[in-house]
Amino acid sequence: MPADDAVAVWLDAYRPDAVPAPVWDGGLSEFVADLVKELDVGLDASKRYARVLASTRYRSGLIGERYRKCSDDVGGSPVFNGSPGGRFSEN
Numbered sequence: 001m002p003a004d005d006a007v008a009v010w011l012d013a014y015r016p017d018a019v020p021a022p023v024w025d026g027g028l029s030e031f032v033a034d035l036v037k038e039l040d041v042g043l044d045a046s047k048r049y050a051r052v053l054a055s056t057r058y059r060s061g062l063i064g065e066r067y068r069k070c071s072d073d074v075g076g077s078p079v080f081n082g083s084p085g086g087r088f089s090e091n
Contacts, residue, residue, distance in 0.1 A: 007037065007042070010043060011036060011037070011046070012033075014029075016054040016055065016058075018055050019055070019058045024054070028058065031053075036050045
């Protein structure tokens with residue numbers, strides 16, 4: 001994708017409100033930009049994909065962080081046992 005392409009220009013300037021700057025600048029921006037550029041879908045669709053990717057990836061990191069903190073708090077490593085109730089057991 002040429003550097004002066006509308007999608008590339010927009011992605012370079014994009015700063016999501018929901019993602020802290022250190023997280024965005026720490027690699028999330030490259031992750032989002034690389035994926036969106038590969039889609040080659042035009043500016044409007046690229047904007048939607050970038051917003052969804054940024055917020056989803058950031059929130060999944062928060063969930064993972066909370067999960068790790070919970071497992072540290074209980075003194076073990078919770079493992080999903082696959083039961084229909086979604087229960088966790090400790091190893």
